[in-house]
Amino acid sequence: MARFSLRLDDALYDRLLIAADAADTTPSAYVRDLLERLDGADPFGFHAHINELHSTVIQMLAILATDVGRRDPESLAKGMEDTRRLLLERGLITPEDLPGAGGGTGA
Template structure:
């Protein structure tokens, strides 16, 4: 196996680490798979990212919280705050939305 080293700017490093975390991979594994995808002739998506699954689960829980909120607005408020916190922690909200 060959080893390569290269430099990336801070913004790209942060985004790479966020995406690797979201996919449940080390940065090295994530980068390897990104390179594999770049040369894959079939252009298939090589990641088994958990981001989309997590986002769907949080949306479902938010709908349940809304239903509960019809009977208890305070419960709805708490559920939505928790969902936003989880999405922000996983990097699934933009900087403006997370605040």
């Protein structure tokens, strides 16, 4: 069986000991059981919360872009140009994703 070390602060270690004792098992067996149950799970809904946040931000930005586009189309065009540049620099889109390159849609 493989082994590894894990450092915990005292308070967390005490919680582990209490939980393992309540489950009538050793701390190692308790941690193994937790890891097996978590195997790919998202028990706290972290990814769902992030997706919800992303959706909200995208909706807000779409509303803002629509409003700016009506008031000042040149500002919207400049903002979209800056956005594409930043996304390219960060590797979040490729040049093929840009409008006019065959892969994107015009803004």
